[in-house]
Amino acid sequence: MQFTTEHLGTDIAVVRADGRLNMVSAPELRETVTVAITTGRSRIVVDLGATSFMDSSGLGALIGCLKSARQAEGDLRIAAPNDQVRMVLKLSNVDRILRSYDSPDEAYRD
Amino acid sequence: MLLLRIVALATVILGVNYVAWRWLESINWDAWWIAVPLVIAETYSLIDVALFALTMWRARERPAPPPPLDGVTADVFIATYNEPVDLVATTARAARDIRYPHQTYILDDGDRPEMRAAAAEIGVGYITRGREWKNRPRHAKAGNVNNALMQTTGEFLLILDADMIPRPEILDNTLGYFRDEEVALVQTPQVFSNVATGDPLGSQAPLFYGPIQEGKDGWNAAFFCGSNAVLRREALMQLGIVGYVRETDRAVAATLRDATRIVRRARRRGGVSPATAAALDETAAALIEARRQLGNGEPLGEVTYTVQRRVRAASAGLVSDDLENIRADIEEIERLAGGESPSASFGLDAGDGDELIAALSTRELSPLNALEAVQLALQAVDVDRGDEAQAVMPLATISVTEDMATSMRLHALGWKSVFHKELLADGLAPEDLGTALTQRLRWAQGTMQVFLRENPLFSTGMRLTQRLMYFSTMWSYLVGFATIVYLAAPVVFLVFGVLPVTSWAPDFFWHFLPFFIVNQILFLVAARGLPTWRGQQYSLALFPVWIRACVTAFNNVVLKLPLDFAVTPKTKQDVRKRPWGKITWQLIVAAVLFVSVIIGLVRVLILGDEVIGTVVNIVWVAYDFVCLSVLIGAVRFNGFQGASDTADDERQRV
Numbered sequence: 122m123q124f125t126t127e128h129l130g131t132d133i134a135v136v137r138a139d140g141r142l143n144m145v146s147a148p149e150l151r152e153t154v155t156v157a158i159t160t161g162r163s164r165i166v167v168d169l170g171a172t173s174f175m176d177s178s179g180l181g182a183l184i185g186c187l188k189s190a191r192q193a194e195g196d197l198r199i200a201a202p203n204d205q206v207r208m209v210l211k212l213s214n215v216d217r218i219l220r221s222y223d224s225p226d227e228a229y230r231d
Numbered sequence: 232m233l234l235l236r237i238v239a240l241a242t243v244i245l246g247v248n249y250v251a252w253r254w255l256e257s258i259n260w261d262a263w264w265i266a267v268p269l270v271i272a273e274t275y276s277l278i279d280v281a282l283f284a285l286t287m288w289r290a291r292e293r294p295a296p297p298p299p300l301d302g303v304t305a306d307v308f309i310a311t312y313n314e315p316v317d318l319v320a321t322t323a324r325a326a327r328d329i330r331y332p333h334q335t336y337i338l339d340d341g342d343r344p345e346m347r348a349a350a351a352e353i354g355v356g357y358i359t360r361g362r363e364w365k366n367r368p369r370h371a372k373a374g375n376v377n378n379a380l381m382q383t384t385g386e387f388l389l390i391l392d393a394d395m396i397p398r399p400e401i402l403d404n405t406l407g408y409f410r411d412e413e414v415a416l417v418q419t420p421q422v423f424s425n426v427a428t429g430d431p432l433g434s435q436a437p438l439f440y441g442p443i444q445e446g447k448d449g450w451n452a453a454f455f456c457g458s459n460a461v462l463r464r465e466a467l468m469q470l471g472i473v474g475y476v477r478e479t480d481r482a483v484a485a486t487l488r489d490a491t492r493i494v495r496r497a498r499r500r501g502g503v504s505p506a507t508a509a510a511l512d513e514t515a516a517a518l519i520e521a522r523r524q525l526g527n528g529e530p531l532g533e534v535t536y537t538v539q540r541r542v543r544a545a546s547a548g549l550v551s552d553d554l555e556n557i558r559a560d561i562e563e564i565e566r567l568a569g570g571e572s573p574s575a576s577f578g579l580d581a582g583d584g585d586e587l588i589a590a591l592s593t594r595e596l597s598p599l600n601a602l603e604a605v606q607l608a609l610q611a612v613d614v615d616r617g618d619e620a621q622a623v624m625p626l627a628t629i630s631v632t633e634d635m636a637t638s639m640r641l642h643a644l645g646w647k648s649v650f651h652k653e654l655l656a657d658g659l660a661p662e663d664l665g666t667a668l669t670q671r672l673r674w675a676q677g678t679m680q681v682f683l684r685e686n687p688l689f690s691t692g693m694r695l696t697q698r699l700m701y702f703s704t705m706w707s708y709l710v711g712f713a714t715i716v717y718l719a720a721p722v723v724f725l726v727f728g729v730l731p732v733t734s735w736a737p738d739f740f741w742h743f744l745p746f747f748i749v750n751q752i753l754f755l756v757a758a759r760g761l762p763t764w765r766g767q768q769y770s771l772a773l774f775p776v777w778i779r780a781c782v783t784a785f786n787n788v789v790l791k792l793p794l795d796f797a798v799t800p801k802t803k804q805d806v807r808k809r810p811w812g813k814i815t816w817q818l819i820v821a822a823v824l825f826v827s828v829i830i831g832l833v834r835v836l837i838l839g840d841e842v843i844g845t846v847v848n849i850v851w852v853a854y855d856f857v858c859l860s861v862l863i864g865a866v867r868f869n870g871f872q873g874a875s876d877t878a879d880d881e882r883q884r885v
Contacts, residue, residue: 144384144385144386144464144465144468145304145384147384148381148382148383148384151381176465176468177464177465177468177469177471177472178384178464178465178468180468180472181381181468181471181472181623181625184472184475184622184623185381185621185622185623187532187614187615187622188614188615188616188617188621188622191613191614191615191617192615192617196532196536197532198532213469213472213473213476214472214473214476214477215472215476216530217476217480217528217530217531218476218479218530218531218532218614219530219532220529220530220532220533231537
């Protein structure tokens with residue numbers, strides 16, 4: 122699992138999650154997002170395009186990051202999940218909270 | 232098994248026969264004030280016995296577990312709050328030396344530097360709460376473990392209390408069950424190694440960590456008991472996420488509703504500047520739109536984000552002339568709500584935020600104040616669960632005993648549990664009556680909180696038998712009320728000659744004795760030779776504890792009062808001072824029983840009252856005495872003397 126952060130506009134950070142977002146990598150995602158927020162980018166997009174698998178710990182990390190972003194008056198959005206990840210989002214009802222955008226660029230179009 | 236089932240069935244049939252006869256034909260209506268409570272108490276006991284029979288119906292000893300999973304990761308958590316460092320260190324060393332590859336962590340809720348140093352020295356991890364917990368509900372042990380879950384990565388978690396010293400094979404012998412991917416929990420017994428012969432304080436629970444858990448296991452309802460259990464991380468995380476989504480859904484809908492009401496009232500009041508009126512209009516429109524989106528099933532994250540932005544923008548140009556007023560309003564409401572919200576200090580479920588908003592929405596606020604209030608409302612309840620340190624809380628926080636509630640929710644999600652009956656950790660039990668009573672009170676309170684907050688009978692997701700298994704344990708904690716009636720009935724007869732039943736004629740014995748005898752046989756067969764007598768004695772003798780637990784849990788859940796929750800004392804009580812004060816009620820009851828026996832004898836011998844009734848009631852009182860007598864030994868108990876010095880220093884579990 123590997124996380125890379127790219128900047129978009131003035132205050133958006135795109136965090137790309139490469140590989141399996143599970144109990145092993147979940148704490149790392151938290152850390153990556155926390156760093157982005159503390160450097161002034163509180164609007165986060167987690168790009169799941171290259172995420173092959175996600176479990177409940179991964180979901181937990183996403184929600185934890187959403188909380189951090191909201192408390193910094195920003196937001197967290199997700200983009201480009203594959204079918205397995207989409208299914209996990211659906212089964213866990215997390216799709217009731219987070220909308221899946223097609224790509225990171227679209228996430229903050231509003 | 233066949234014998235057990237025959238006896239179980241016979242017990243229930245004879246019990247129904249007896250209690251039906253009691254209700255229909257033998258209540259002495261002239262003395263209804265004691266007769267009706269007595270028959271209700273007997274009905275209570277019948278239900279209790281029937282649930283026990285159901286529990287035993289499928290009691291089974293599991294075959295040896297499959298070999299442990301290869302190459303999985305495991306974390307061992309030792310939860311501590313205020314136990315002595317030495318004690319925790321002993322457990323930590325044993326945990327470190329568990330054979331299966333794993334990581335060990337001390338979860339120190341006391342945040343003690345000396346504990347941190349000990350962890351480093353032993354070579355295990357050390358986790359405390361972070362800044363995010365400041366001024367937020369801590370949720371006791373559940374919060375402690377939830378906090379650690381977010382910082383660790385093992386697929387399986389062994390949870391240990393600070394005074395449970397694990398054996399090296401504990402993971403090897405339990406991880407195999409997880410080959411079944413639906414298994415979320417493996418619970419092993421909690422047995423104490425520092426218990427004196429005869430178990431004066433009733434510390435051991437051989438019936439519970441034996442036939443009863445095996446019986447529950449037969450219905451896939453073995454409970455999580457807080458320690459000596461291995462859990463699947465995925466299951467816990469799933470629990471946390473499902474709970475988060477459900478709670479957020481509810482909270483957002485409620486907040487939008489209340490915010491709308493605040494704005495509506497403010498607009499109705501009128502008499503505001505055009506700018507303010509426009510802001511109110513825009514806010515109202517934003518709220519209506521948000522509620523519409525919610526109704527359409529749009530994701531909550533977006534709905535809340537958009538409405539927050541719009542509301543903030545709407546009132547951005549306005550200067551709140553009386554910002555102070557709104558603050559005063561809020562303080563006033565907080566004060567009315569009982570200052571520091573009681574549930575906050577006990578870390579019960581979220582909802583305090585919404586309560587404040589709900590209170591605000593019923594007040595007359597000036598338009599500007601209303602706008603402020605709406606903003607506050609939207610901030611307070613968001614998808615971020617701002618009133619909690621963690622958005623996702625895997626271990627249930629609705630009770631001071633997080634374990635039972637957690638396994639109930641796991642079962643409701645379709646997970647399986649296992650009871651593995653092998654001694655894999657050696658515990659240290661309280662060594663004085665006061666501490667033991669506090670611990671018993673806490674368990675009972677926690678159980679009754681779950682009973683009132685998430686009653687298993689009405690929960691969805693579990694099978695009926697699973698719900699009954701949880702209900703059975705909760706039901707047994709109501710025993711205190713029945714005990715009072717059982718204690719009062721013979722006194723009423725012996726002193727006043729008032730009969731709760733129509734007669735002591737043979738009819739009574741024909742109905743009662745077969746049930747009574749078969750019931751005792753059921754206990755014997757089910758217990759398979761385990762010592763259960765201590766448990767029976769304490770079940771009766773601790774009636775004030777059980778009643779207090781029920782009353783305080785009711786006050787807490789329904790009336791939202793503090794639980795009056797005492798942390799188990801850190802140090803062993805001074806043994807030279809006998810804790811007679813702890814059993815005042817029982818001493819009073821014993822005195823009353825004694826006097827009533829004298830009066831009863833006088834009535835028979837001098838006034839020539841009925842003999843059979845007096846004999847029955849004196850036998851009854853004698854049973855009460857034998858049960859209550861357990862407390863004499865407990866009060867006089869000097870603590871465990873059988874082990875090395877360390878045992879003397881070791882204190883109790885929190």
